[in-house]
Structure formats: C-alpha cells, structure tokens
Amino acid sequence: MVDLKLIHEVQLGILANGYFVEENRLDPQFEYDFAKVMADGTRILEHGREETKARNGIFIDVFPFDRMPNKRNLQQSQQQQLTAILNEIRKRFYPEQYRGQVIDSKYSRLTLTDLYNSRFNLMTKYNGHPELTLANMSSPYAYGKEIIKPHELNQVITVPFENLQVPILKDYDAYLTRLYGDYMKLPPLEKRVQRHVLKVKVDNHQASAQAQPENNFEQAAG
Known part of the structure; x- marks a missing residue:
C-alpha cells in the first residue's frame, strides 16, 4: 500500500523528528544551489536574505561537491557563468540589492526553473571524469579553494558525533x-563575532514535522 502522506512529506522535504530540508527543487523560493537541513519550529533572519520567501529556520548547510575541470580557462568560464546565474537569480528575489547596478546578463530572459536547471547542468558538467578534483562550487570561499582530491574521496574513517x-x-x-x-x-x-544571522526565534522545536513555519519573520517572532 502506498503511503500518500509519506510521499507528500518527502516532496516537501520533511524529515523525521522535527527537521526538514530546504532546497530549490523542493521550494523554488530557495535561491541557492545547495541544501539546508532546518529545525522545524525555528526562524532566523539572515543578513542579505531579510526579504526571503523561503522557509528559514536554524540550519546546517549540505554542500555538493562536483568535478572541477583542470584547465584554467575552463575553470574561469565555469566560475564566471555560475556567478552570473546566481546574480540573475538573486536579482529577482532581492531587486533592492541590485538597484542602480547594470547587469548585462544573457540569462535575463530565462525562467527561474531554467536558471536552476542551467546552474545544475553547469555544476555537474564534468562529473563523468573521476580523475578530476572535486570542488564545492557553492562555497563562500573562492572558486577552487574548497576541494577534495580524487584519492581522498574513498578513504574514510568513522568518528563519534553526539549519538x-x-x-x-x-x-x-x-x-x-x-x-x-x-x-x-x-x-x-x-574576530570571534558572527555577522551572518541577525535574529533567531525558537517557537516549538520538536513539534510535529508536518507543521510549516510561517514565511513572515515578524509574525513568527511575535
């Protein structure tokens, strides 16, 4: 028997025990190319994302690592295209941040779905080449700084973390x-100061994972 409730929860990115996943294939209002696992019943206000319409709770980032080309000209091309796509996406969500800036983008005529697909295809373009270095292309650091070398990928150990x-x-x-x-x-x-999260609100973490956080931060914080 098909559990329709479970299927619906998976489609919404809902996890057990009061957590859920936010990423653009589940929620087009989430602009980034990585995922966040969030605590249900919580709300945060992030610097630069004050006007987001996506769900935004206390989170951990889940970054993908994709193969990076080894030729410098191909790296530069990939980096420039990823930056241009992200700027075009963010311009649509946060137009005030781009007011007065001239952005001549070949991506301006694409739909949001097309932009997400173009970005995904660009990030995974070289994944068929296992000899290439893996890079976190969603990293806040410079392109190519956060890498895993091919020989490191399959050499793992197990360590305790909490339980x-x-x-x-x-x-x-x-x-x-x-x-x-x-x-x-x-x-x-x-320098031990965080400047990323502006406000935090914990309403009722560990409440039912089916509860959907309100999109309006002030309402959630009230």
Whole structure:
C-alpha cells in the first residue's frame, strides 16, 4: 500500500523528528544551489536574505561537491557563468540589492526553473571524469579553494558525533588545512563575532514535522 502522506512529506522535504530540508527543487523560493537541513519550529533572519520567501529556520548547510575541470580557462568560464546565474537569480528575489547596478546578463530572459536547471547542468558538467578534483562550487570561499582530491574521496574513517557514528575523510587534516590554514588556532578575540544571522526565534522545536513555519519573520517572532 502506498503511503500518500509519506510521499507528500518527502516532496516537501520533511524529515523525521522535527527537521526538514530546504532546497530549490523542493521550494523554488530557495535561491541557492545547495541544501539546508532546518529545525522545524525555528526562524532566523539572515543578513542579505531579510526579504526571503523561503522557509528559514536554524540550519546546517549540505554542500555538493562536483568535478572541477583542470584547465584554467575552463575553470574561469565555469566560475564566471555560475556567478552570473546566481546574480540573475538573486536579482529577482532581492531587486533592492541590485538597484542602480547594470547587469548585462544573457540569462535575463530565462525562467527561474531554467536558471536552476542551467546552474545544475553547469555544476555537474564534468562529473563523468573521476580523475578530476572535486570542488564545492557553492562555497563562500573562492572558486577552487574548497576541494577534495580524487584519492581522498574513498578513504574514510568513522568518528563519534553526539549519538551518531559519522563517516568523514580519513585525511581530514589535509582538507581543513587547505581551507583554513592552522584550523586549530583560535582567531583573535575581536574576530570571534558572527555577522551572518541577525535574529533567531525558537517557537516549538520538536513539534510535529508536518507543521510549516510561517514565511513572515515578524509574525513568527511575535
């Protein structure tokens, strides 16, 4: 017997135990090319996304890693196209941020769905080449900085995290060092400030996973 309720929840990105997934294939109002696992019954206000219509709860990011071309001209082309597509998408959601800027984009005539599809196809264009380095193309860092080398991908170990056993890269030190340098050294005290999340609201986390957070932050915070 087909569980229609379960199918509907999967389509909405709802997970068990009060969590749900937000990404653009589930919600076109979510503009990014990665996913977020969010806590139901929570709301946040993010800098630069104050006007978002997507669900926006306390989250962890889930970044995809895709194959990166090894020729510099192909890397530059991919980077430039991904940036142009993201700018076009964000311009449609947050027009005030782009007011007065001249953006001559070949993507301006595409629908939002076409933009999402074009971006996905561009990100996965080289995935048929297992010898290529994997890169997080959704990374907030520079293109090609957050990478996993091919030989590292299949070498994993299991470590405890809370009450879970989680597989991670065996050579996690190399990955973290490439990304952060001396990642075990704390930054200066004056730099230990987060500027990403402006407000947080916890209404009733661990409530029914079917409950849908309101899109209006002020209403949720009231």
